[in-house]
Amino acid sequence: xxxxxVHDFRDARGRFTSDWxxxxxxxxxxxxxxxxxxxxxxxxxxxxxxxxxxxxxxxLLVRVTLxxxxxxxxxxxxxxxxxxxxxxxxxxxxxxxxxAEYELPYSLQKDEGEEEDSWAIKDADGKTVxxxx
Numbered sequence: 323x324x325x326x327x328v329h330d331f332r333d334a335r336g337r338f339t340s341d342w343x344x345x346x347x348x349x350x351x352x353x354x355x356x357x358x359x360x361x362x363x364x365x366x367x368x369x370x371x372x373x374x375x376x377x378x379x380x381x382l383l384v385r386v387t388l389x390x391x392x393x394x395x396x397x398x399x400x401x402x403x404x405x406x407x408x409x410x411x412x413x414x415x416x417x418x419x420x421x422a423e424y425e426l427p428y429s430l431q432k433d434e435g436e437e438e439d440s441w442a443i444k445d446a447d448g449k450t451v452x453x454x455x
Contacts, residue, residue, distance in 0.1 A: 327364075328391060342397050345389040346374060346454065350382040351429070359385060375455050383429040386441060386454055390418040399451070400444045401426050406437040415446060 327345045348367075349359030366377040378384050390397045397418045403411040403426075418424045432438045440455040 341392060341395050342451070343391040344397070344452075345391055346452075347387045347389070348376050348378075348454070349385050349387075350378055351385060352382060354383065354429075356383075359383075372450065372452050374452070378432065380432055380434045383431050385429050386426045387423055388418065388426070388443075389423045390420055392420050394420055396420060398446045400446075400448075402442040402444055402450075403428055404440045404442055406439045410442070412444070 327347055328343060348362045350362065351357075351359040362376050362378060368375040376384070398415055399418075400415050401413045403413070405411065413427060416424055426441055430439050430441070438455055440453060442450045443452040443454070445451050
């Protein structure tokens with residue numbers, strides 16, 4: 323499962339667009355006290371060059387962890403929370419060292435019939451390099 327979570331930033335032709343390699347782990351949690359959670363099965367993930375769409379169960383908390391798998395490169399990015407109305411709420415730039423993990427600061431949650439909130443990962447120049455919904 324861990325290999326399927328790796329996002330290596332290739333374009334439609336298979337060329338690398340960045341030297342970043344991130345393991346994107348998304349887990350559903352039954353509540354704030356459920357610290358372990360359950361990984362989203364790869365069959366419930368749609369992937370594209372700079373986009374990942376996860377099918378999750380309604381009313382559960384969804385936590386996202388990014389692990390830097392780049393061999394010698396620290397990754398510098400700004401997580402941007404996107405509300406269910408599309409308003410972007412950027413966080414401060416974060417540096418994740420090679421081999422280190424970073425959990426995005428807010429859990430996502432989608433109740434039945436509601437619009438979804440999401441995350442965007444922007445590089446130091448403010449360019450969106452990955453969207454997680």
